[in-house]
Amino acid sequence: MIKFLDLKKINEQYQEELKEACARVIDSGFYILGQEVKAFENEFAQYCNTNYCLGVANGLDALTLILRAYLEMGIMQKGDEVIVPSNTYIASILAISENGLVPVLVEPNIDTFNLNPKLIEASITEKTKAILTVHLYGQVTGMDEINLIAKQHNLKVIEDCAQAHGACYKGRKVGSLGDAAGFSFYPGKNLGALGDGGAVTTNDPELVQIIEALRNYGSHEKYKNKYKGINSRLDEMQAAMLRVKLGYLNREIKDRQNIASKYLNEIENQLIELPCVDNFSAHVWHLFVLKTSHRESLLNYMNSNSVQTLIHYPIAPHNQLAYQEWKARTFHISEKIHDKVISLPLYPYMSLEQQNKIITLVNNFHG
Numbered sequence: 137m138i139k140f141l142d143l144k145k146i147n148e149q150y151q152e153e154l155k156e157a158c159a160r161v162i163d164s165g166f167y168i169l170g171q172e173v174k175a176f177e178n179e180f181a182q183y184c185n186t187n188y189c190l191g192v193a194n195g196l197d198a199l200t201l202i203l204r205a206y207l208e209m210g211i212m213q214k215g216d217e218v219i220v221p222s223n224t225y226i227a228s229i230l231a232i233s234e235n236g237l238v239p240v241l242v243e244p245n246i247d248t249f250n251l252n253p254k255l256i257e258a259s260i261t262e263k264t265k266a267i268l269t270v271h272l273y274g275q276v277t278g279m280d281e282i283n284l285i286a287k288q289h290n291l292k293v294i295e296d297c298a299q300a301h302g303a304c305y306k307g308r309k310v311g312s313l314g315d316a317a318g319f320s321f322y323p324g325k326n327l328g329a330l331g332d333g334g335a336v337t338t339n340d341p342e343l344v345q346i347i348e349a350l351r352n353y354g355s356h357e358k359y360k361n362k363y364k365g366i367n368s369r370l371d372e373m374q375a376a377m378l379r380v381k382l383g384y385l386n387r388e389i390k391d392r393q394n395i396a397s398k399y400l401n402e403i404e405n406q407l408i409e410l411p412c413v414d415n416f417s418a419h420v421w422h423l424f425v426l427k428t429s430h431r432e433s434l435l436n437y438m439n440s441n442s443v444q445t446l447i448h449y450p451i452a453p454h455n456q457l458a459y460q461e462w463k464a465r466t467f468h469i470s471e472k473i474h475d476k477v478i479s480l481p482l483y484p485y486m487s488l489e490q491q492n493k494i495i496t497l498v499n500n501f502h503g
């Protein structure tokens with residue numbers, strides 16, 4: 137059986153270091169907002185080339201807290217609108233509605249799966265305050281166009297980097313390409329903890345100061361609460377695990393890119409459309425997503441041949457029960473994407489034999 141993602145195999149690579157880090161935290165006697173979190177924040181800010189990084193409890197909270205801080209700063213008011221891709225993972229959208237802001241869905245480019253800058257302007261109103269762009273599946277969005285539109289309309293640009301740690305746009309890392317960015321360290325992400333975790337990166341000192349309080353009950357100083365904050369902290373144990381894994385991130389990205397490049401070169405089947413990339417450093421291959429009109433049969437065929445194959449994602453956000461207010465809307469491109477996409481296993485340390493088995497199977501698929 138080839139698993140979709142073999143986390144045991146990945147974490148085995150550095151299990152000694154993980155165990156040492158774990159023991160270091162146990163022995164420290166300090167478990168929340170201590171030296172490991174501080175050190176990881178510095179190391180990750182340096183990695184992303186931003187002035188600041190703040191650890192939080194998960195990726196959803198990272199995005200939610202950025203928007204919440206803009207509300208506290210008076211840059212946004214409840215009821216204001218935030219543009220977000222219509223085909224993103226639901227968490228990007230939840231972060232907006234959670235704050236009493238209105239998600240405005242904009243269709244992606246069907247080839248890159250990322251926000252189509254040409255469609256953004258038609259959705260901008262007086263209430264629009266930000267563009268929340270998502271580097272979906274690990275591929276960077278066309279940031280120059282998005283930043284230009286944002287500048288012309290005085291909008292904040294927030295990056296959802298949950299799937300794209302380390303991806304580069306014109307030599308600059310994601311997390312540093314807008315006004316603020318949210319990362320997830322959910323175990324299955326390209327930089328994954330051994331539990332939940334997340335981070336905000338930014339160069340904005342005021343934003344950092346507010347989020348630092350918001351993540352800790354709204355308090356900068358113990359027992360003094362400036363905001364009605366929440367509890368959303370990265371813990372010492374996860375920070376220590378992430379410090380180990382950050383050291384391997386570039387190597388693992390290379391590995392993912394090599395496998396993706398092999399798939400792109402060797403998969404050949406009329407029934408299958410390969411993912412589209414215009415710049416390899418801009419894609420870190422969190423997911424390798426194909427399009428096919430024969431999805432159900434490809435899914436069954438792969439799984440019955442012991443290759444775990446999944447769909448990201450089967451239901452478009454506007455068709456989710458959680459957003460019944462959008463039930464009558466149609467988003468043609470998203471719907472096409474949600475009907476056709478299927479993801480092949482791709483992860484670092486996957487054996488050549490496994491890669492070859494997947495390629496041969498896909499090439500022999502007859503619908």
Ligand SMILES: *Cc1c(COP(=O)(O)O)cnc(C)c1O
Nearest residue numbers: 194195196225227228298320322
């Ligand atoms: C995983 C993910 C999130 C949420 O991250 P969590 O750590 O699971 O809360 C947000 N956005 C995208 C695009 C994601 O893939």
